[in-house]
Amino acid sequence: MHASVFRETPQRADGCPKRSSIAKLAWHAIDGHNVIMARKLRKVIAREKPDVVNTSNLSCLSVNLWRVAHAAGLPVAHTARDYYLMCPSATMLSKNESCERQCTLCACLASHKRTASRQVDIAIGVSRFVLQKHLDNGFFAKASSTNVIGDCYLPEPSSTSNANARASNDSVRLGMLGRISPEKGIELLIDELLADCSLDWTLTIGGTGELGYVHSLTSRYADPRVRFVGHVDALAFLSDIDVLVVPSKSNEPFGRVIVEAYALGIPVVGANTGGIPR
Incomplete structure (x- = not known):
């Protein structure tokens, strides 16, 4: 065949x-x-x-x-x-x-x-x-x-959360969680991080998307500091990062992952678009 x-x-x-x-x-x-x-x-x-x-x-x-x-x-x-x-x-x-x-x-x-x-x-x-x-x-x-909507369900913080348990001299653990697609700003985020040599960071990207696009990203950004981990448990993922980044280029109706991060005491860096800042 x-x-x-x-x-x-x-x-x-x-x-x-x-x-x-x-x-x-x-x-x-x-x-x-x-x-x-x-x-x-x-x-x-x-x-x-x-x-x-x-x-x-x-x-x-x-x-x-x-x-x-x-x-x-x-x-x-x-x-x-x-x-x-x-x-x-x-x-x-x-x-x-x-x-x-x-x-x-x-x-x-x-x-x-x-x-x-x-x-x-x-x-x-x-x-x-x-x-x-x-x-x-x-x-x-x-x-x-x-x-x-003025309030929403927030998950209970995990008892095993280690978001603040890293040593001060470790790299900042950045995380991005959600659907992997061009309008989410993934390329913009990685390009900016790679361009600034003064930062000490790692970036873990959780989520899935169109296979061809995901493959193009993993090939283009073959840097040990950038990890694509696929489908993950959101609570476990968020508990293992220091900062959540939401760099969407599109007008997101609402960033649910943002409030989930806040529930765990994790700071968020978000784009000033759509419902993210509102």
Whole structure:
């Protein structure tokens, strides 16, 4: 059997197979008006008789759920945790750069979601940035309240944490944790570290990404101070570094790993983009 007989399925940066144009159109049609999920929600409402419907990630469910809840006379609260309502990919990225505004195609595809969002009574954001982005683009026009999550679950500090147990003359243990992709600023961080000879550091990068991209990074940065460790236990990883670095070039909706680091008393150096400083 010869490898040349097979063609590798094209992949996106997140490692998922790329869809054809026809498949994408079909997906948007289903995702925008998912009657199957709407029917299921009607049954849930009839059975459970809730006082309020709270939605978050509506991918594969569709904004039809808001219409069903509204028709049943139930108030709707929605938590915006990404850019799904504004961008089909939910990332608002183009060529690994953040889109500062909706492109024409995204605005067209999102128009029915913007209209449907008028049935949301309370709009919540995981950060002020991501919520304001939606409000500025006409979403949740009739919401009586818009809020930002002010607290969140924080893991208990590990009893074996050794984040502060290093000797003063050791290298500073820097860590970066999350999906490995170009917009995360990994190359920017490593280039800056390698360019400054006055620093004594090590950098451990935890997480996974598209295999070709990860391989290109490990080949390009074959420096003993830089380690790619793949999928890790977040708590164990954070407990073994001195400083967490979050150098994202994109407008992150919210840096969850930041609050996880804070819960362990680990300082964070973060980019001044998106929801990271907010």
